[in-house]
Amino acid sequence: MRLYDHRTGQVEELPRRLHIHVPSGASRVLVVADLLRRVAQRAKHRPVTVTRAAAVPAAPAFNIPDLEVAAPPDAIEVSPAPDAHLVVHEIPDERTADPLTMRLAWLRIHHRDPDDVDLHRAESDLASWRSLMAEWANAPGRPLNREYVAEAESALVNDLDSPTALAVLDRLIADPDVQPGAKLETVIHLDMLLALDLVRDIGRT
Incomplete structure (x- = not known):
């Protein structure tokens, strides 16, 4: 690392x-x-x-x-x-959003980058990802996708490049060739690093 x-x-x-x-x-x-x-x-x-x-x-x-x-x-x-x-x-104004929204917004920029965060995008992404996770949880189980995991983890061990890791997550979510069950397991695995509580809505009515 x-x-x-x-x-x-x-x-x-x-x-x-x-x-x-x-x-x-x-x-x-x-x-x-x-x-x-x-x-x-x-x-x-x-x-x-x-x-x-x-x-x-x-x-x-x-x-x-x-x-x-x-x-x-x-x-x-x-x-x-x-x-x-x-x-x-x-970065100022860190209390203008939910803490995990702020966490995602910070992870979208490199830790050495002073640019302003995009809270609107972070809030939208969290809501969308949690909704998708709840949907995928009803699909047949599949093993996680090791290629996406390896690519995201490689970015993170290289100077904590969280923006690249999140770009990998974006591509995984949009990839029609990865089954929903595999997406679920892959995102759960990556969220153990990102700590965004993406499983929060699974099982909720």
């Missing part, structure tokens, strides 16, 4: 033992740190720990579990601060 190091200006291989520390309370910083944790765990980094400064609040609404309050000396810091390993641009 590789990650751009703001201090060196290079994309570097991550150590096998990965400690991630969040010294800033900005919600987007927490989302990026959580994505890094999820991707690193799937990429077989052992162990992966995420810690936060005492002043940083937990963010369960963004599907981020509570973090330990500690900072190992070898931790990779995720912060808006310019001296951090991984610098994340803060």
Whole structure:
């Protein structure tokens, strides 16, 4: 797994033992740190720990579990601060939408990209994807599509390229050659990394 190091200006291989520390309370910083944790765990980094400064609040609404309050000396810091390993641009008005809508909007842009988010698209996509998942859940079961999974995961292990991973998800959803049951299993598998709660409407009337 590789990650751009703001201090060196290079994309570097991550150590096998990965400690991630969040010294800033900005919600987007927490989302990026959580994505890094999820991707690193799937990429077989052992162990992966995420810690936060005492002043940083937990963010369960963004599907981020509570973090330990500690900072190992070898931790990779995720912060808006310019001296951090991984610098994340803060984006204003983060409370103008549902937290998972915000999470998707942030994931649509690269963590090093300061451009504004598209909340309308994120809200529309979440509603559409959840509706499709509920529909696909009634279809015959099929194995997940490994080609789409591999392509999306390859993007994420390459400097957390979540926009490319989401573009893969868009193509999967639109692909008429992939059966609904396979789409369901593939999206569930990818959502374990994206943490957008795309299964939320399955089984609802």
